[in-house]
Amino acid sequence: MSAELDVEWLLPAGVAAGVWPAGLLFMGDLRRVSEQTFCWRLLDTFDRRLLATGWMLGVDAAAKLCLIERNRGRFWHEGPFMAAEPRWAADLAGLPGQAKLAALIDIRALLPQFSLKVQRKSWVSATPAREASEECQWLLEQWTVVRELGSAAEEIPLPARLRLHAPKASRKRLRELGEALREARWKPADLTPYAEAVAVSETSPAGSPTTLAVIEDSALRTDAAVKRVLRGLLDTQRRNEAGTLAETDTEFLHDYRVAVRRTRALLGQLGAAFPARVTDRFRRHFADLADVTGPARDWDVFLLALPTLDARLTGAMQGQLDPVRGLVVERTRAAHARLNARLRSSGYRRFVEAWAAFLDKPVPRRPSAELAVMPIGEQAGHRIWKLYRRLLREGRAITDQSPDDALHALRKTAKKLRYQMELFQGLYDSEPLAVLLRHLKKLQNLLGEFQDASVQIGHLRDLADKLVGRGAPLDGLLAVGALLAILHDDQARQRRHFADVFAKFASHGHRKQFRRLFRPPPVTGQEDGGNGVG
Template sequence: MATSTHYLLSDENDFTATITTTFTPFFPFALAGTTEIRHDYFDTFDWRLFRAGYSLYAENSAQGFRFTLQRLQGKEVATAISSGVVFPQFASQFPAGTLQRKLQKIIANRILLPLLSLQGTAQQWTIGECTKHPIQLHAIHAAWHLPSASETPGNPFTLLSLHCPAGAKKSFTEQVRALFDSLRNATVLPENLLLSGLEWCQVSVQNISPDITFGNDPTAPASAMVVRTFQQLQHVMVLNEPGIEQGLDTEFLHDFRVALRRTRSLIKVFADLFPPDQLGQFNPQWRWLTRRTGFLRDIDVFLEAFETYRQTVPSTLAEELLPFRALLWQRRDKAHSILCRALRSRRYHTLMEGWRTMLAAQTPESDETIAAVSITRLEQSYRRLRHKGKLYHAEPTATSLHALRLAGKKLRYLLEFTLPVYGPQHLAPLVKALKQLQNGLGALNDLAVHERLIIATARQMELTRQGNRTTFMALGYIMATLDGLNAAERERIDTLWKKLATRDVHRQFQLLLAEYSPSTAPDFVQETTPSEGSHG
C-alpha cells in the first residue's frame, strides 16, 4: 500500500542542504527536477466533504486539471482528469467515473467553492537505486492562500513529502522512514495536508447546518436552551443570505427556509416559556418571509425534477418543451429578484434586528430543565399526530392529508431538537419512521405544487402566445405522469403510516414517557395504545 508522510521543517534557510547533508551518507539521492506546484482545495459552503471525512483538491496536469478525492486520514479514494479550462463547480460537471459518483452522493447539488490553495515550488528527488518503484521525496517551499486574500499569501514554510510506493521493498522503506522520523528540526504532519492548512490559516470548520439540537444535557435550563437555539437558527439564516443573493446554488435558500420553518415551529411549541405574546408578535413577519421565499423554492424543486419529467414525454415532443422551460426560468429570475429585494428591505432588517435584540434581552423565568419541559410537548405532538393520522386513515382527503403533514412536521422538528437530550435508544425508531412518512408527504406536496406550476405557466404561455399546440400536448404527458406518481405516493403514505403506528414504535415512546414523565405515562398508555389488529 502506497503511503505519504509530510515533515514540516523548522529551519527554512536551505532545505536542499538539509537533504544532502542528512541523507546522502545513507542512501543514493538523485534530483529529478524542480516544478511549480499548486493544490487548490474545494468544499461546499456547509463543509459536506469535510464532514463526510474527505477532501478534494485540484492540480495542473498535462491534460488539464487532475482532481483527487482523499480521505482526511490520507488515503486516496478517486481521481479524475478534467480537460476544461475552468474548474467544474458541481458534481455533475466532473468526468463520469468513480470520483463523480462519490461527489454526487456526498455533495448532491451543492456548488464547490474554493477553500484553500497551496502554492510554491517543489524539488523532486528519488531515493535508492530501484528504478521500477522508487521512493520519492518532494522538498516543498510554499505558502497557504485563502480565497479572500489570494494576493496576500500566508507565511511561507518548508516541508518534506515522502512518498513510498506499494511496490517498494519493505525493509528499505522502513529504513528511509526511520531516518526521516529522526530529524530533529522536523514535525510530522497529517497525511492529508488540508488539515495542516486549516490549522495554519486558523480556519475553523463551522456547523452551519439548520439541523440544530438542544444539546445532550437533559438538566440544562429550558428557556436558555430555546433562546440559544433561536439564535443559532437566525445565524444560519444570516450566513445563507449572500449565497441566496448571488444565486450560487439552490441549497442556500433551502437551508434558509429550513431554519425559518424550525424557528416558527419552536415559537408555536415553546411560546409559553416567554412573557405573553413576546414571541407571537413576530409571527406576521415570519409568515411574510415564508411567503416571500416559498415561490422561488417551489420553482427550484420543479426545475430539479424537470429532466426526469421530460423523459416521460415521447421523443418527438420533447423539444417542444423548450419554450415552457424558458418561460419557467424567466419566472424564476423574477422570483429571485423579488426575494433579493425583500432581503435588502427595511422590513426584513427590522424583523431580524428586533428578533436578535429580543433574544439577547431574555432572562430565564423558570428553573425547569429542557428534558422536563420538552417531554410534555413531545407527548402532545405525538398525540396530535396519531389523531390526525386516524382522521386521514378514515377519510383520506386533501384537507386531512395537509393536517397530517403539518402535525408530522411539527413532531419531527421537535424530535430532532430533543434527540440528544433523551438519547437515541427511545426516539430513534420514531424518528426513522417519521422521517420516512414526512419524505412521502413532502413528495406528495411537491407533486401538487408542480401541477399548479405547470397550469399557471401554461396559461401565461397561452396569454403571451408562446409555444404551440405540441407544447401543450407535451405538458399533457407530464401531467399524466404526475397523476400516476400522485396515486403511487398516496399508496406509499398509507404503508408508511402503518409503519409509524406500530406497537414497537409506540412502546419506545411509552418507555421514554415512563422515564421522564412517569405521572402522565399511565394516562398516555390508556388513551393512545393501538387496539389489536389496528394500525391507528
C-alpha cells in the first residue's frame, strides 16, 4: 500500500545542506532544480490583534498582500499589489476577508512587527524503478526573523528545516525513512515556521502594551520592591517613546501615559521608601510629564470620538462637523508638537538617565528612609486599605447635586486604588482580587465616561467660540449645539447609574474581601478609626 507523504523535519545543528543521512539514499539520486529567496514584512496593530487570533498579514517584496494562518502555515488569500504599505483597515480593500480583518483592527494602525526571510533550495529525486514513477521533491529552507531596531536590524535564524513531498510512498519506505531520520538525530517539525517566528519575536520593537513587574515575596524590602516595579514602568515608557514621537498610533501615547501615571501613583503612596529629596525631585519631573501628555491624549481621544459623535446626530445635522474636526486636528497637532519637543529635549534625556541610574542602583544596607526596610506585603496592604476607605467615603458623599469635580476626584482615587492593586497583585490571592478589580474597573469606567463627556463639553464650547469668530456655517454651529445636548444627556444618565454601580462595588461581600486581603492587623490599644467600612 502507498500514501502521499508531506512532512517536515528540523535539521540537527551543524548538518550542512545537501549532506543527507545514508539511510535516505534509497529515495534516489538528488538533483537540484532551483534556489529562491522570499521575504515578507509582517504587519499588525501595536497589541498584535491579528496574531492573537492566529492570523498574519504580510507584504512581500513586490508589495503584494498575503494573509497567512500562523499555526497551519497556510496562505489563505493573496491580495492585490499595493501602491503603499497599508496603514489602516480601509487600506486592505481588495483582500478577501477584509471585513473580518477590519473588525479585528478597528481604529488601530497597522505597524511593522518583523520581517521573515526564507532561502529555499529544492531538489528532486527519481524514485527507483521498482517503485512508483513519480518524483519526490525535497525543500531545504532557512528561515530568518528580521527585527528592526531603529536604524539597525537584528537577524534571528530559525532552525533549518527539510520538507519532503512524495506523491506515493509505501508504508515500508515510510518506516525506513523514519528510522533513518531518528538515527541521524533529525526531529519532526512540531510548529510551522510562522509560529516559530512569532515565538522568537514576541516583543515588537515598535512598542508594546504596559507590562508589570510581578512582586510575590511579601517579605521583600519595600525600597527594593518599589524599585523593581518602577523599573518595569520605565521600560514601558521607553518602549513606547518612539511610537509616541512618530504618532503612528494613539495607543503608544496611551501606554506611555499610563506608565507615567502609575509611576506617580506609586511614588505618592510608597515614595517614603526613598530619601524625601530624591522622591520629591523625581515626582516633580513626572508631574511635568503628566501635564504635557494630558492635553495630547485628551485631543487624541476627542479626535477618535468625532465619527461616533457625528453618527449620533440626526438627519441633516450628520456630516456638519467638518469645521469642528479641522479645529480638533489643529489642537491635536499643537499638543503633540509640545509633547514631542519635551520628549526630544536634552532635559528630558538627562531626567530619564538619572531616573534609570537611581532605579538600577542597589538599595543601601542602612537606608535613611525608615520605610525602606519594612516588608512590602505590610506596606502595600496598608496603602491599598487606606485608599479603599477613602474611596468609600468619597463615593458615599456623592449626590445628584454633587459638582462634576467631585466625581472627577472620585475617579482619581479609584484610579490610584486600582494601580496599587494591580502593581502588587502578586502578593494576594488571585481569584478574589480579580473579582474586586472587575467591580472597581466598572466603577472607574463609568466615572471615566463621565469625565470624557466633561472634557468634550469643554472642548466643544471652546471650539464653538472659535467657529463663530471664523464665520463658520450655521449648520456646523447647530450640530455643535446638538452634540452638547447629547453629551449632557449622557452625563445625566451616568449620574443615574452611579448609585447602582457604586453600591455593587461597596457591597457587604466585597467589603469583607477587602478586609480579608488588605486590612492591616489592629495595633494594640488603638481603634481602626471609625472608617465606616464594616
